[in-house]
Amino acid sequence: MKLFLTAFVGATLLAQQAATPPAAPQQPAPKTEEKQPEEKKEEAAPAAEQWLGGSVEFGYRWLTDVAGNFNAYRSVVNLGEGPKLLNADFTIRNSTHKVFDRMNVLLHGWGGDPYNTARVDVSREKSYRLTADYRNMAYFNFLPSYANPLLSSGVLMNQHSFDTARRYVDLQLDLLPGARITPYLGYTRNSGSGSGLTDFVMDQNEYPVRNFLGDKTDEFRGGVRLEFDRFHVTLEQGGQTFKDDQHATNSQFTYGNRLTTVLGKTQSLTALDQIYGIRGDGIYSKVLATASPASWVNLSGQFLYSRLNTNSRYADNAAGQFVILSALQLFTGQRDTFAALAKQPHTSGSAGIELKPLRRLRLLESWTTDRFHNASSVALAELVLLTPSSMTNGATLGLGAADRLIYNYNQQQVDVLFDVTRKFTLRGGHRYVWGDAQYTPPVLSYVEGLQATELRRHAGLAGAYFRPTSKLSFTTDFEAASGDRTYFRTSLQDYTKMTARARYQVHTALQMSASFSLLDNQNPSPTVNYDFRSRANSLSLYWTPAGGKWIGVLGEYTRSTLRSDITYLVPQTLTRTRSFYRDNAHSATSLVDFNLPEMNGAKPKISVGGSFYLSSGTRPTDYYEPTGRFSIPLHKLVAWFAEWRYYGLAETFYAYEGFRTHLFTMGLKIGQ
Amino acid sequence: MPVRLQQILLTKQKARLTAGLLLILALPAAAAQQPAKASEKEKPADQPATYVGTETCQGCHEDVVKAFQKNPHQSVEISEKRGWKGKSCESCHGPGSKHAESASAADIFNPAKAAPGEVDRSCLKCHQNQPTHIGRIQGGHGRSQVSCAACHSIHKNGPTGLVARKPAAANKQCAGCHTSVWAQFQKPHKHPLAEGAMSCVDCHNPHGSFLPKMMQTAGGNQSGCFKCHGDKRGPFIYEHAVVKMEGCATCHEPHGSANPKMLTRHEVSVQCLECHANIAQPSGANPGGTVGGIPPAFHNLQSARYRNCTTCHIKVHGSNVSRTLLR
Numbered sequence: 001m002k003l004f005l006t007a008f009v010g011a012t013l014l015a016q017q018a019a020t021p022p023a024a025p026q027q028p029a030p031k032t033e034e035k036q037p038e039e040k041k042e043e044a045a046p047a048a049e050q051w052l053g054g055s056v057e058f059g060y061r062w063l064t065d066v067a068g069n070f071n072a073y074r075s076v077v078n079l080g081e082g083p084k085l086l087n088a089d090f091t092i093r094n095s096t097h098k099v100f101d102r103m104n105v106l107l108h109g110w111g112g113d114p115y116n117t118a119r120v121d122v123s124r125e126k127s128y129r130l131t132a133d134y135r136n137m138a139y140f141n142f143l144p145s146y147a148n149p150l151l152s153s154g155v156l157m158n159q160h161s162f163d164t165a166r167r168y169v170d171l172q173l174d175l176l177p178g179a180r181i182t183p184y185l186g187y188t189r190n191s192g193s194g195s196g197l198t199d200f201v202m203d204q205n206e207y208p209v210r211n212f213l214g215d216k217t218d219e220f221r222g223g224v225r226l227e228f229d230r231f232h233v234t235l236e237q238g239g240q241t242f243k244d245d246q247h248a249t250n251s252q253f254t255y256g257n258r259l260t261t262v263l264g265k266t267q268s269l270t271a272l273d274q275i276y277g278i279r280g281d282g283i284y285s286k287v288l289a290t291a292s293p294a295s296w297v298n299l300s301g302q303f304l305y306s307r308l309n310t311n312s313r314y315a316d317n318a319a320g321q322f323v324i325l326s327a328l329q330l331f332t333g334q335r336d337t338f339a340a341l342a343k344q345p346h347t348s349g350s351a352g353i354e355l356k357p358l359r360r361l362r363l364l365e366s367w368t369t370d371r372f373h374n375a376s377s378v379a380l381a382e383l384v385l386l387t388p389s390s391m392t393n394g395a396t397l398g399l400g401a402a403d404r405l406i407y408n409y410n411q412q413q414v415d416v417l418f419d420v421t422r423k424f425t426l427r428g429g430h431r432y433v434w435g436d437a438q439y440t441p442p443v444l445s446y447v448e449g450l451q452a453t454e455l456r457r458h459a460g461l462a463g464a465y466f467r468p469t470s471k472l473s474f475t476t477d478f479e480a481a482s483g484d485r486t487y488f489r490t491s492l493q494d495y496t497k498m499t500a501r502a503r504y505q506v507h508t509a510l511q512m513s514a515s516f517s518l519l520d521n522q523n524p525s526p527t528v529n530y531d532f533r534s535r536a537n538s539l540s541l542y543w544t545p546a547g548g549k550w551i552g553v554l555g556e557y558t559r560s561t562l563r564s565d566i567t568y569l570v571p572q573t574l575t576r577t578r579s580f581y582r583d584n585a586h587s588a589t590s591l592v593d594f595n596l597p598e599m600n601g602a603k604p605k606i607s608v609g610g611s612f613y614l615s616s617g618t619r620p621t622d623y624y625e626p627t628g629r630f631s632i633p634l635h636k637l638v639a640w641f642a643e644w645r646y647y648g649l650a651e652t653f654y655a656y657e658g659f660r661t662h663l664f665t666m667g668l669k670i671g672q
Numbered sequence: 673m674p675v676r677l678q679q680i681l682l683t684k685q686k687a688r689l690t691a692g693l694l695l696i697l698a699l700p701a702a703a704a705q706q707p708a709k710a711s712e713k714e715k716p717a718d719q720p721a722t723y724v725g726t727e728t729c730q731g732c733h734e735d736v737v738k739a740f741q742k743n744p745h746q747s748v749e750i751s752e753k754r755g756w757k758g759k760s761c762e763s764c765h766g767p768g769s770k771h772a773e774s775a776s777a778a779d780i781f782n783p784a785k786a787a788p789g790e791v792d793r794s795c796l797k798c799h800q801n802q803p804t805h806i807g808r809i810q811g812g813h814g815r816s817q818v819s820c821a822a823c824h825s826i827h828k829n830g831p832t833g834l835v836a837r838k839p840a841a842a843n844k845q846c847a848g849c850h851t852s853v854w855a856q857f858q859k860p861h862k863h864p865l866a867e868g869a870m871s872c873v874d875c876h877n878p879h880g881s882f883l884p885k886m887m888q889t890a891g892g893n894q895s896g897c898f899k900c901h902g903d904k905r906g907p908f909i910y911e912h913a914v915v916k917m918e919g920c921a922t923c924h925e926p927h928g929s930a931n932p933k934m935l936t937r938h939e940v941s942v943q944c945l946e947c948h949a950n951i952a953q954p955s956g957a958n959p960g961g962t963v964g965g966i967p968p969a970f971h972n973l974q975s976a977r978y979r980n981c982t983t984c985h986i987k988v989h990g991s992n993v994s995r996t997l998l999r
Contacts, residue, residue, distance in 0.1 A: 075932075076860045076861065089838070106838060108839075108868055108869065109867075109868070109869065114864075115864050115867055115868075115869030117839075117868075117869055135869065137864070137869065137900075141932075141933070143932040145932060146932040146933060146940070146980070147940060147980040147982045147983050148980065148983075149976045149977040149978075149979065149980055149983050150976065151976065152976045153976070159983060160982060160983075160986070166900060168899075168900055178747060178751070178753070180753070188899075190899065190900060190902040191902075192902075192903060198986055199983060199984065199986055200999075201984045201986065201998045201999060206977070206983060206984050215902065215903040216902075217902035217905075219891060225803060227801060227802060228801065229754075229755070229801070230801065231801055232801035232802055232803065234803045234806075238891070238892060240891055242902065242905075244903055244992075257976075257977050257983070258977065274999070276992065276993070278992050280907075282891070284891055284892025284893070285892070286892055286893075288803050288806045290800060290801045290802070290803075290805065290806060291801065292800050292801060298796070298800055298809075300805070300806055300807075300808065300809055302806050302807075302882065304889070304892050304893035305892065305893070306891060306892035306893055306894065308891075308905075308906070308907050309907070310906065310907050310908065310909065310992065312909050312992035312993065314992065314993045314999075316999075338993050340909040340992065340993075341909075342906070342907040342908060342909045342992075343907065344906065344907035346892075346893055346894075347893075348882065348893040350807070350810060350882035352808075352809030352810060353809070354809055362789065364809050364814075364815065365809075366809045366810045368810065368882045370882075370893070372916070374906070374907050374908075374911055374916070376907070376908075376909040376910070378909070401995060403909060403910050403911065403995065405911045405913055405916065405917075407916060407917055413810070415815055417789065417815070417817075419787055419789055422786070422787045422790075423787065425787065425788070425789065425817055427815060427816075427817075429815075437913070437917060437963070439913050439963065441965070442965025442966065443965070443995055443996055453962065453963055463815065463816060463817075465788065465816070465817035467787075470784070470785055475816060475817060475818075477812075477815075477816055486962060487914075487917055487918060487962060487963050488914060488917075488918060488922065488947050488962050488963055488964065489946060489947050489949060489962045489964065490922065490946055490947060491918060491962075501849060513848075513849075513851070515849070515850075515851055515852060517852055527951045528951070528962070536852035536855070537852075538851035538852040538855065539851075540848075540851050556847075556851050556854065556855070558851060558852045558854075558855035560852065560855065566946050566949075567949070567951075568945045568946060568948075568949035568950060568951065569949060569950035569951055570950075570973060571945075571950060571966075571967040571968065571969055571971040571972070571973060571978075572969050572970075572971065572972040572973065572974070574950060574969075579937070579942045579945065579946050581936075581937055581938065581942070583930065585855075585930075587855040587856075587858045587859075588855075588858075589854070589855075589858060611858040611866075612858070613855075613858045613859050613860070613930075615930055618937075618938050619930050619931060619938040621859075621860065621930040623858070623859065623860045623930075625858070649860050651930075
């Protein structure tokens with residue numbers, strides 16, 4: 001890594017020395033209309049053509065001892081110590097235009113950070129464009145408050161912990177970009193691997209065991225885009241392969257979560273080998289089309305079809321002291337074999353039409369459907385119980401049944417937009433959502449055949465856009481719906497949704513915006529009695545006096561509340577109780593940049609800011625992320641920087657998951 | 673929202689009525705605009721302007737034209753494909769003869785000061801028939817008068833286009849309007865957007881999508897969540913219906929949460945019992961019926977083992993082995 005950093009930085013330095021000095025760096029000021037002339041001035045004198053431009057930022061990070069729960073720190077933040085390539089962003093221009101015209105490379109978070117990303121974009125005009133996107137995200141999760149049945153006894157072990165990484169690679173090659181006919185090819189790989197803890201579940205007990213995870217999806221696709229003045233068609237065909245090889249194992253004696261006896265015996269696990277071999281494949285077809293047969297009408301439509309298959313192979317071999325309570329059977333070993341298939345044809349389609357019968361009037365009509373049919377069948381389900389010498393087939397234990405899920409969703413929507421004046425637009429509309437689903441009933445419902453459920457909801461839509469001056473604008477959207485069929489108890493039923501936004505440019509250097517959002521959802525059915533309301537009010541401010549020459553301020557504040565109330569019956573007593581959840585939160589982010597007088601051809605800079613989230617309610621949480629950064633130019637193109645960050649999490653009811661730590665980073669930024 | 677207003681609107685008849693009334697109100701007003709337009713045309717001063725070409729524009733706006741040579745839209749200036757060769761300025765700003773004569777800003781179309789619908793009309797003259805805009809009619813941005821120019825800086829030069837491409841820059845742009853959504857990413861358990869590892873457009877298609885919330889699609893017509901979470905996609909031998917029917921957001925806060933695993937509730941048992949509530953099994957004869965099985969009585973919530981359903985129901989997103997999602 002160090003070698004790579006040295007070589008990379010060296011090459012960049014050499015390249016920068018050879019290049020013509022670029023234009024002065026732009027301030028990260030918000031986009032304002034008044035700023036446009038400045039941008040134009042910068043554009044008026046573009047830097048001379050250079051073969052390499054960009055910047056690279058690298059350094060070393062120190063982490064103070066994490067106070068509190070280190071596992072919670074790793075689950076939430078997970079930034080570590082060591083040398084880091086923090087950011088690199090450079091463009092290579094090839095003046096010969098032989099293999100490529102331009103190459104953009106973007107790197108972020110290399111050197112052991114939890115999120116490494118790389119993006120490469122290479123193109124040659126009228127020949128090809130190749131983009132490559134790589135992401136490697138560490139997923140560490142060890143939070144005792146999640147899925148830990150032993151929490152009340154003081155054992156802070158999460159029985160579902162992960163120390164894994166997910167990697168995502170996407171390649172896309174477009175041939176003849178900008179031409180009427182553009183063929184393209186693509187490949188995507190999404191994989192995950194690592195280890196963790198999971199439970200091996202038996203009839204009357206469950207045992208935490210070591211778990212090794214590994215899954216991978218490969219997708220290949222190819223297609224052609226036909227773009228003409230009056231219409232466009234995209235045809236794409238793709239295929240996927242999938243595999244999931246999970247392996248849980250245990251070789252030591254464990255009592256599991258249940259310490260009481262069952263049929264006079266204490267349950268235990270002494271050995272386990274549990275292997276999943278899931279394989280899948282699928283194809284998909286995609287047809288997209290748009291057309292503008294006349295200046296007053298636009299059409300669009302898409303048809304998407306996929307067919308995914310899964311082939312499941314599973315086996316486990318467990319030894320210990322187990323019981324099947326329903327059969328009153330004790331046994332000391334188990335061999336379980338399972339093989340099954342699932343298929344899922346999935347069709348989606350949508351069509352839209354935009355009519356402009358009058359200059360100020362637009363009509364939007366759209367229709368969408370999404371339907372799939374998931375069907376599985378079990379080829380083999382065998383459960384062999386060992387000692388006392390007996391053998392029971394899984395089918396007699398209710399295992400190995402086939403499964404169905406049939407789902408049809410439809411939506412039709414019409415919107416009418418009318419420009420009352422050039423500065424005031426009104427919108428009204430209606431949305432109708434309907435569908436049906438059939439599914440295999442739950443095991444314990446003792447219902448034969450498939451069960452059916454329906455969805456039906458009407459919504460009235462309205463909106464307005466008002467811009468009295470170029471510096472002031474208001475937007476609002478309103479939606480009110482009434483449903484008489486819904487799939488789930490917490491689904492949208494009778495709801496009101498509203499958003500409103502206002503933006504005001506008080507001064508050339510000061511811009512403010514405010515927003516309000518509301519979702520109020522009710523299901524008054526006596527068997528549900530669901531009452532949900534969430535609200536958020538936000539205010540943001542951008543202040544960049546003199547175009548941010550000396551100071552730039554960004555501040556955002558959001559006040560949000562959430563209240564959910566629904567009834568359910570407690571399983572063991574069937575008494576009615578309420579699930580009541582609320583969250584009252586304040587959150588803010590800010591960044592203040594100070595530019596100091598110029599030295600060594602550039603300006604030193606101090607930035608302070610950060611964010612916090614403070615909430616009360618069902619899970620009171622305080623989370624702080626303040627940050628500060630100091631940058632001193634050593635040369636026109638080289639700056640030394642020091643950065644401090646603090647992470648602090650405190651939870652009133654889960655105090656053992658709190659942590660706080662400081663991070664210090666020092667390094668160099670080379671380039672503009 | 674006042675309860676009274678909500679009650680007024682919460683019937684399908686009223687919803688239709690609202691739409692109908694707006695349409696009725698809009699049509700006469702629109703019709704009323706037509707005579708005015710016709711009479712305006714009669715004025716000699718409003719004779720249609722004509723195209724003068726980029727060279728004429730360059731006479732006054734040399735800096736802009738020069739800088740535009742590195743702009744992706746320069747292809748409009750030099751290519752025959754769109755029919756605007758040599759007239760790229762006027763391809764967006766309209767014919768410029770009047771403006772060239774008067775030098776008045778009032779005589780040229782300025783998208784920065786135009787209504788969003790007019791801006792979109794100008795951009796979509798060329799960009800309508802591209803795959804990018806396949807979901808535009810269904811998308812929320814178009815309906816809410818968010819014009820193309822709200823995100824795309826047409827004059828800005830950039831090696832990869834006219835809009836923020838780096839994740840951090842793209843997020844900043846989206847957060848400029850969606851401030852309260854950005855606030856959710858300040859919670860402890862969230863997708864790593866604030867860290868610059870992801871951007872809003874990884875999950876959402878700002879141009880519109882046929883899926884709710886302008887979600888991206890993966891693998892043809894799967895939800896965009898499965899682009900990264902491929903192990904949750906299935907098809908499973910035993911599906912957890914809600915994952916496919918209502919999506920991940922039924923149980924997870926996709927932007928951020930104070931609860932582990934970005935759940936919408938603080939405890940797993942409560943999360944599950946809100947649907948698996950022991951009440952109202954679905955049936956065709958029971959319109960109020962909803963999907964969700966019954967946890968049996970031996971699930972004694974006083975026992976710690978049963979307070980976290982996922983302790984045993986490990987494969988909660990769907991199982992390839994166990995119908996009760998145990999393995």
